[in-house]
Amino acid sequence: MLEIQLxxxxxxxxxxxxxxxxxxxxxxVEDSPQMLKGRLQLFQESIYFxxxxxxxxEIPGIQEWRAIFKKTGKDPNRYRHSAEALFRxxxxxxxxxxxxxxxxxxxxxxxxxxxxxxxxxxxxxxxxIEIRIGGENEEYIGLNGRSNSLNRLIISADHKGPFGSxxxxxxxxxxxxxxxxxxxxxxxxxxxxxxxxxKLTESLMTMFTQISGGESKCYLLGSx
Numbered sequence: 081m082l083e084i085q086l087x088x089x090x091x092x093x094x095x096x097x098x099x100x101x102x103x104x105x106x107x108x109v110e111d112s113p114q115m116l117k118g119r120l121q122l123f124q125e126s127i128y129f130x131x132x133x134x135x136x137x138e139i140p141g142i143q144e145w146r147a148i149f150k151k152t153g154k155d156p157n158r159y160r161h162s163a164e165a166l167f168r169x170x171x172x173x174x175x176x177x178x179x180x181x182x183x184x185x186x187x188x189x190x191x192x193x194x195x196x197x198x199x200x201x202x203x204x205x206x207x208x209i210e211i212r213i214g215g216e217n218e219e220y221i222g223l224n225g226r227s228n229s230l231n232r233l234i235i236s237a238d239h240k241g242p243f244g245s246x247x248x249x250x251x252x253x254x255x256x257x258x259x260x261x262x263x264x265x266x267x268x269x270x271x272x273x274x275x276x277x278x279k280l281t282e283s284l285m286t287m288f289t290q291i292s293g294g295e296s297k298c299y300l301l302g303s304x
Contacts (some may be wrong), residue, residue, distance in 0.1 A: 082205070082263065083141040084223045085300055087212035090234065093151055098274070098302030099211065099266045100266030100281030103202070107294035109259045112184045116291060120188050127191060131171045141194020142167060142270045145246065145259075152213055153232035154247075160194040181291050182262060183254045189284050193221035195267055196246030197284075198236070200253040207239035211265075211301070214242060236265060264288070274300065 084101060091097055113122075137143055142164045146156035160168070164185060169176060176187050182199050190197045214230030220242055222228040228248055236244035246267045255262055266284065268277050277300055285298045289299040 081297070082202070083208035084301060085208070085210055087210055088209060089213055090152075090299060091215075091302070094148060094270055096270035097148075098268045098270065098272065098277055098300055100264075100268055100277060100284070100298065101301055102264040102266075102288070102296060102298040104262045104264070104288065104292070105295045106260060107262060107289075107292040109180050109181075109182045109255060109257050109262075109292060112178050112181045113291060115219055116181065116184050116188070117178045120178065120184055121175065123188065123191060124170045127167070127170050128173060131167070136164065136167055136171060139167065139194055141269055144271060145194075145196065145267070146163065148234070148270070152234060159233065159247050162198075162248065163190045163246075166191055167194075180255075180257055182259065183290075185284070185288055185291065186264070188266045189266075189287075193266075193280055195269055197267065198244045198246070198249050198265045199255050200236075200244060200249070200261045200263045200265070201255050202263045203259075204253045205238050205243065205263065209236055209238050211236050214245070218242055220250040220252065222250055223254060224248050234267070269301075 145161045149156040178184055186197050186199045214233045214235045216231050218230040219227050230242050233245050233247050235242040243250045281298045285296050289296050
């Protein structure tokens with residue numbers, strides 16, 4: 081099991097900060113089955129109609145994560161957390177295409193629970209992981225193809241440095257069809273009860289292994 085810890089700075093700033101952690105072994109990442117593609121498409125259409133009369137920032141999960149970014153010192157209007165970025169695409173009817181099973185599941189659950197979720201190739205992670213606030217000179221090439229400043233963002237870092245964030249994840253640990261072992265981090269809403277957080281994490285793990293096979297285990301990081 082990977083050693084993962086939350087920094088004191090983070091837990092003092094956001095006292096109820098919590099994360100769902102899932103580790104997968106021997107998975108097969110491939111094109112998504114039709115069932116998942118269909119559910120992702122239908123769900124986006126349903127969200128699009130729900131959003132017609134609502135402001136995105138009224139959505140509870142989006143609101144709560146915008147407040148977290150503000151608290152760590154990051155402007156949520158300039159740096160939108162990944163769940164908000166997905167909702168903004170859906171609102172414009174710029175629906176997410178199917179990529180592969182791991183990414184599609186990530187996007188589906190991120191929209192469903194209104195929270196950022198990261199999935200990482202565990203074979204490219206070295207040593208213990210710390211979830212902390214990024215420093216002034218920290219950056220990485222993100223999945224958006226750009227160099228991203230991580231200053232004052234919540235980040236996941238290993239021996240090699242930062243690799244993940246609820247803003248955008250790095251290219252270094254990206255999951256591909258060659259991935260066999262993966263780590264999934266669910267950036268839960270601090271207001272979520274431990275019971276709900278556990279149910280949500282287990283629900284994602286179950287659907288992931290139904291589609292990708294392999295073995296898995298999950299637990300929660302953080303407190304009530």
